[in-house]
Amino acid sequence: MKKVLLGVLGAGLILLPTVAASSSFEEFQQQQRQGLQQFQQDFDAAFQAYQDAFNEAFAAYQEELRAHWQEPLLTDRHTWVEYSQDQSSRSIVDFQANQIRIEIDSEKSGGSADAAVELLVDVINRPVDEAVERDEVTQRAIEKAGLPSESLGTQGQKRVLNEVQPEHAEQMMNEAEVSQRQEPAPDGSQREVIVLTVPLPPSRTTDKAREYLPLIKRHAKHYDIEPALMLAIMHSESSFNPMARSHIPAFGLMQIVPGSAGRDVAQVVYGEDRVFSPSYLYNPDNNVRAGAVYLDILNSRYLRQIEHPESRLYAVIAAYNTGAGNVARTFTGGSTSPAQAARIINEMQPKDVYDQLRAQLPYEETRNYLDHVARRTLAYREFE
Structure with missing residues (x-):
């Protein structure tokens, strides 16, 4: 033979x-x-199981809170919310409004604002790993989906509000406003809620950007990504909130989705598909690296055929929010092929690429996202 x-x-x-x-x-x-x-199919099933577990945990906890609160607030991308064990008080850190709000049942506190002050000090001192442990939605979803609860290491020992010095709590109290409001109690009567509103330092955003800049620079250099772009995305995605969480769900500073982007990132970092656990993504080091890897994937793989760096930058920003396929559809009229879109984009000036994305991206959220991140990238180039 x-x-x-x-x-x-x-x-x-x-x-x-x-x-x-x-x-x-x-x-x-x-x-x-x-x-x-x-x-x-196995990967999709694993992520779907996690997504279902998250949605179920979110809905169940929100329903529990309705027994105590007329408006049951939960952590989102720009707000970190914690409840006391008996759910009668809560701490709300609003990173966009740049303030902390402590709300407590007047009856539970004996009508005094002292309990609210204690909660303020407590939330200022909360380390990231402890905040993750106290997050009911995350912990219930991890348990139900059978995901590992990973250590956050030294990054987890940093305080969520690392930019606020604990010794400044007294000074912050001097600027605080104490008020009361009436809202329905679980038994149908009216109850009084004491509200303590404390402004965060005006320089908080800049301070937080400086805190994360060394981490960003390390991963940006390794994956050849502009640090200013990463700062702009982090600012837009989470307002530098390390506890950020969206309904998708996406987690952490760069808002990484464990399924879609997470899978691509895992292939690069670990050489295998895996569903990242929330505790993995709440680790700032892991999260920033994942963001850098995903930006590199968009820039050097999915959108690499776009020739002009500025045009490619706009496409990458939009794709980070909505995916490369939706960016391609903006130029092709239907096809999700980035290669087909690149041929059209390469015949256009960068300004025209930006204008078309701003006008025709399928979602208003992404159109606004492109504008915010592009402007902030320019600003953070000066910041460096």
Whole structure:
């Protein structure tokens, strides 16, 4: 039987029968396709199970809170919310409004604002890892989905409000406003809620950007991403809130989705598909690296055929929010092929690319996102 030379391994030749080689290769390809298809299905099922667990935990906890609060607030991208164990008081850190608001049942506190002051000091001192442990939605979802609860390491020992010095709490109290409001109690009567509103330092955003800049620079350099772009995205995604969480769900400073972007990132960082746990993504080091990796994937893989760096930058910003397929559709009229879109984009000036994205991206959120991140990138170039 004739032999076919396939290659050289070390100093030896690999010789296989022609017919057998052809047959074996076709079988191998078929097995690979089936294996990849099954792996994709398993991954999708694992993420869907986590997404379902998160949605169920979110809805259940929100319903529990309705027994105590007319408006049951929960942590989102720009707000970090914690409740006391009996759910009668809560701390709300609003990073966009740049303030902390402590709300407490007047009856539970004996009508005194002292309990609110204690909660203020408590929230200022809260380390990230403890904040994750106290997050009921996250912990319930992790348990139900069977995801690992990973250590946050030294990054977890930093305070969520690391930019606010604990010794300044007394000074902050001098600027605080104490008020009361009436709202329905669980038994149908009216109750009084004491509200303590404390402004965060005016320089908080700048201070937080400086805090994360060394981490950003390290990962940006490794993956060849502009630090100013990462700062702008972090600012826009989470207002530098390390406890940021969206309904998708996405987690942390750069708002990484464990399923879609997380899968691509895991392939680069670990060489395998994996569903990142929330505790993994709440680790600022992991989160910033994941953001840098995903930006590199968009820039050097999905959108690499866009020739002009400025045009590609606008496409990358939009794709970070809505995906490369939706960016492509903006230029092709329907196709989600980035390569097809690149051919059109390469015939346009960067300003025209920006204008078309701003006018025709499928979601208003992404259109506004592009504007905010592009402007902030310019500003953070001066910041560096």
